[in-house]
Amino acid sequence: MMKQNSEPLLELRALTKEYGRGVALAGVNLSVRSGELVALVGPSGSGKSTVLSLIAGFQVPTSGQILLRGQDISRLAPGQRELGVVFQNYALFPHMTIAENVGYPLKLRGWDPARRRERVAEVLDLVRLNGHEAKRPRQLSGGQQQRAALARVLSFEPPLLLMDEPLSALDREIRGEMKAEIRRIHRELGTTILYVTHDRDEALALSDRVAILRGGHLVAVGPPTELFRAPTSAFVGRFFSGHNILPIANATAADSGHARIQIGGGEVVVRATAFGSGTRTCLALPPHNVRLQPEPGMPNLPARVVDVAYLGHETEVIFLINSETHIVGRFPYGIKIPDPGEAIDLYLSLEGAVLVVDDVGAEDVGRVELQQLELA
Template sequence: MKQNNEPLLELQALTKEYGRGAALRGVDLAVRSGELVAVLGPSGSGKSTVLSLIAGFQVPTSGRIFLRGQDISRLAPGQRELGVVFQNYALFPHMTIAENVGYPLKLRGWDAARRRERVAEVLDLVRLNGHEGKRPHHLSGGQQQRAALARVLSFEPPLLLMDEPLSALDREIRGEMKAEIRRIHREMGTTILYVTHDREEALALSDRVAILRGGNLIASGPPTELFRAPTSAFVGRFFSGHNILPIGDATTADSGHARITLGGAEVVVRSAVRGRGMRTCLALPPHNLRLQPGPGMPTIAARVVDVANLGHETEVTFLINSATHVVGRFPFGSGIPNPGEATDLHLSLDGALLVVDDVGIEEVATVESKQRELA
């Protein structure tokens, strides 16, 4: 989709404080017209606060919000003319689907004939024609979410805010709704800010991902780029699902590479680290762990902690260095050791990346737990 380079939405040093703490700390973010930006982060990172401030449900402590160049930071929600889709649908149970979808138009003074025409258009867009006379409880969860989407699209808001809209749906329906959102975004070109904790949704839907941590915006970029080349250990673990291996000394090799010692061997890897004196670690995709040696692969001793059958492949958790857990993905039936057994792990460095170590011990456990929930 062709996008306008001028920002439709711009956040400048946006901060929100509660008592002695801050939910958001000086966030700068621009969203171009026609762009779908996913705001991603673990619980408590500030992503829902961002949406709430943009929608006008809360007022920022400091900083400003611009929409089409106008400062809307202190405007009431109704004055902003934004569309918001919530995870709980927020449909009126006593109204039919047609009445729900047409309600924003009625508030804006559209006459009945014009409302009927527009309602028919958006219900056709979300593939709900034939359900006009039903009430929300007669529809499935996915259909209700499509009705909620049709309601906010009816008045063509300049910006659509989506607050974890698929989290209440089961896995199969979530997949269908992701495809629907992609299609509608492609056909209508609506600018969307999409808040989620699910990296699969961010990868599948967004043109760009903004990752929050502790109220700070720590990374922003195209999802495939951030996935393949995380900017830090936290981004590598939370967004890319990479293993994070602590590294001792790292020395610069040639441009964009570093020389490290791994498994007793000195190897050269790609590096995203800028500057000296930083703690570093290696971000390594799960499929880079091998049970059989290969040319040039460093080897480390490990002990099997857990084995999980995922159907077409097996996920194995290993303990290395007496303290670090790493996860490997192997084809089903490929001779996996049993829990408790010692084994050698061979590391393919294709796709590995040296990054800044910004994940504390306690946060590692929190993020690993969240990723298991999302798997």
């Protein structure tokens, strides 16, 4: 990725949006540095698109500020903000050629025809659409239309590019190609991008940092690999990292960044981002840490196989433990997998597991008092 300036290009300060008695955003604070690509992720209804809509000027915040290069743009009209927006549905004009679509923002800004043609040729070359200038949008594939939409907003070199789930309408193969294209363009131009997505893989592949929303609140911000490997809470662990979440009743501090948890008659030490007296905690356990065969030092859980799904290069198995809690395990293709309904022992590798704050509640993930189970 491009080297970023340490100064923020965009700042959201206590940004709040209310609809009657409903709160879509609740005091969101976020900064985006110049040249940075920040992915804004969260489940449906978390406020992702509201953030983008407020920054673009399509809505007005109830309170808070939106600063662009230090200037408060919260009440400016969309056209006064000079931002680029790439929509999920491309928003190309069907009656215009690709060249006319790409050149339209320049025409609005009063560029003369010769300069306009030169810039259109530059950005079409950048997104690899040379030779498609005279075509209409309907003559292009979905991926090509998204490239044209990207070229259009890049044509006038906006200080900030807002992308609202731009790949969600594309099939899997084209999404992979477009992710590579966005990475390349960001690397070559150093454009500052705020990228909204519900797709964890897109966020991991594209972003310098990830900002995670939940119910209108910003709950975590950090480099994607750090949040994936060391989630800051049960919600982040489950939603972003895809980890199993197992509530832990007793946890005490060990050395720096670790906690001691009770399992059966003994104790083990795991990485921790939270512990302490009165703190509800969970163990975030990656699916690949679930084992079918014992290894030295691993605790085991009695379980029953609920479902088996073959994913090509690996197999996903859902297990039921403690009569109410599900654990997901992922195993390399070719390993013998027990059949649904079969009772087995599961073994847990705690390498890569992390103790986190329980912010999802036992009713959401089931209750597993690991220290009360009869473990080997």
